[in-house]
Every structure is written in structure tokens, then in C-alpha cells.
Amino acid sequence: MSMSITERVKQGLIASGGEVFAIGKSECGNAIMCAHKGNTRGRQIIVTAAIHARECYTALVVTEQAKAFIGKSGGAYFIPLVNPDGARFFESGETFGKNMLARNADKRYLWKANADGVDLNVNFDANWGGGKSNKLIAGASDYIGAYPLCAAESRALAAFTEAVSPAATISYHCMGGELYWEYGQDGKRRERDGMFAAKIAERIGVKKVDGHLFSAGGYKDFCVQKLGIPAVTVELIDSGSHPFFADAYARDIERNKFLIDYALDLLDDKE
Numbered sequence: 404m405s406m407s408i409t410e411r412v413k414q415g416l417i418a419s420g421g422e423v424f425a426i427g428k429s430e431c432g433n434a435i436m437c438a439h440k441g442n443t444r445g446r447q448i449i450v451t452a453a454i455h456a457r458e459c460y461t462a463l464v465v466t467e468q469a470k471a472f473i474g475k476s477g478g479a480y481f482i483p484l485v486n487p488d489g490a491r492f493f494e495s496g497e498t499f500g501k502n503m504l505a506r507n508a509d510k511r512y513l514w515k516a517n518a519d520g521v522d523l524n525v526n527f528d529a530n531w532g533g534g535k536s537n538k539l540i541a542g543a544s545d546y547i548g549a550y551p552l553c554a555a556e557s558r559a560l561a562a563f564t565e566a567v568s569p570a571a572t573i574s575y576h577c578m579g580g581e582l583y584w585e586y587g588q589d590g591k592r593r594e595r596d597g598m599f600a601a602k603i604a605e606r607i608g609v610k611k612v613d614g615h616l617f618s619a620g621g622y623k624d625f626c627v628q629k630l631g632i633p634a635v636t637v638e639l640i641d642s643g644s645h646p647f648f649a650d651a652y653a654r655d656i657e658r659n660k661f662l663i664d665y666a667l668d669l670l671d672d673k674e
């Protein structure tokens with residue numbers, strides 16, 4: 404019997420040798436696990452994955468990064484599974500007693516949202532509700548929620564990110580083989596963030612896409628707009644169709660494994 408993604412993430416983080424803790428809990432009370440590795444002083448990077456349920460195996464990219472990370476000059480926080488309830492629904496049909504999930508059992512393989520049908524990556528406080536694909540009804544994807552950070556998961560991640568005050572964030576999604584980074588930066592900040600994005604994209608073999616792209620309320624958007632730091636969204640897997648399972652990420656796991664030490668070095672070069 405195969406292990407659940409929740410269990411694989413927990414074991415992976417423990418195996419990384421980092422300090423393992425929860426940044427908070429999901430709507431259904433599941434821990435949102437994190438491992439910190441490297442120095443607690445110096446520049447920090449936050450790496451997240453699986454904010455979208457159907458992309459939950461992107462978490463394995465991050466657990467492998469955590470194991471490989473050294474952190475000579477700074478540290479990193481690895482948060483592989485931001486949406487543990489959604490991931491379990493996708494993986495096994497678990498509904499946690501939620502009607503939202505029970506009545507959408509047939510949409511399990513398309514599900515991106517949390518257990519209340521809020522799409523966490525449009526629930527952050529950055530032009531909230533202004534996105535091109537935003538929806539006002541709860542469901543599988545794109546529902547912005549009743550107000551910014553109304554969901555336990557996005558609230559926990561936003562609060563944690565503000566507390567850490569990282570030098571950059573990297574977030575994994577699927578699919579497209581692309582990297583997004585731009586959210587209204589100008590001048591020196593645009594130059595800095597564009598450079599960071601270009602180097603990361605080149606390193607892991609994805610295409611850097613410029614422009615605002617009509618997104619709103621995303622974690623990257625929040626990091627760029629509210630924290631003023633470089634933040635990238637990486638869409639793994641070039642093409643295909645959902646659902647994708649763990650095996651589909653094998654190439655991406657290899658390509659991204661040693662990225663975080665490299666990313667920290669890039670940030671150190673800046674000053």
C-alpha cells in the first residue's frame with residue numbers, strides 16, 4: 404500500500420535533517436508542515452508547493468530540495484504541502500466530513516481549492532478579486548473567498564512569510580514549463596527580480612515569462628507587492644493533462660534538487 408502524500412512529506416522533511424514544525428493548520432485541522440535548514444541568520448528563502456490540490460506531488464520536488472540543501476550563507480524554509488486537505492481529497496477522495504468536497508467527489512482530479520472550495524492562490528492580499536479568471540462561487544478552482552486571507556492555509560502562509568521576512572520565495576505549480584515573476588515592479592526592483600527569475604529559469608530548464616498576466620491574490624503577487632522581494636512561480640511539467648501523479652515529476656525533481664543553495668548564492672551576489 405502506498406503512503407499518502409501527507410505522510411511522504413512528513414517523512415521527507417524529517418529525513419532532510421532540518422528543524423521540522425508546523426506553520427499552522429488547514430481548515431480541517433491538518434498541520435501545514437515546514438522544515439528549516441541552514442543558518443537562522445542571514446538571508447532566508449521560503450519554498451512552497453502544492454497550494455493547489457491537483458498539483459500535490461510538486462511537494463516531492465520540495466522534500467528532495469530540503470534533503471539536498473546545505474545553506475552555507477543563509478537558510479531556507481521548505482513548505483511542500485500548503486494545501487494538505489485538498490491534496491488528500493485529490494489523492495484518495497477523503498472529504499473530512501465537508502459537504503463541499505462530498506458533493507464534488509466527481510471533480511476530485513480537477514480540484515485546486517481547499518476543503519471549502521477557496522482557491523488559496525487567489526486568496527492573498529494583493530489586488531484581491533482583480534484577476535482575470537477570478538470566480539465568486541466556491542468550487543474546484545479560482546474562487547477568491549469571502550475576503551482576503553479568509554482561508555486558514557493562506558492566512559498561515561502569509562503570517563509565516565511576514566514573520567520570516569525572506570529574501571525571496573519560490574513556489575511550485577503544474578503545469579506549463581514556465582516561470583512567472585513580474586507583478587508591477589519598476590526601476591531597480593524590476594531589474595533585480597528579472598535577473599533572479601532569469602537565472603532560476605535557466606537553471607531548471609523552464610521558460611521565463613514576462614508581464615503581469617492579469618493575476619491577482621496569488622502568493623507570488625503578495626510577496627512582490629507587500630514584501631517587495633523577488634518571488635517566482637514555477638509551473639513544472641511542460642505539457643500533458645491533469646491528473647499528474649508522482650512519477651510525472653521525476654525529471655523536475657532532478658532538475659530542481661540543488662536549486663535552493665544556488666538561489667541563495669544569487670541573492671548574496673546582489674549586495
Ligand SMILES: [Zn+2]
Binds near residue numbers: 455458577
Ligand atoms: Zn497551481
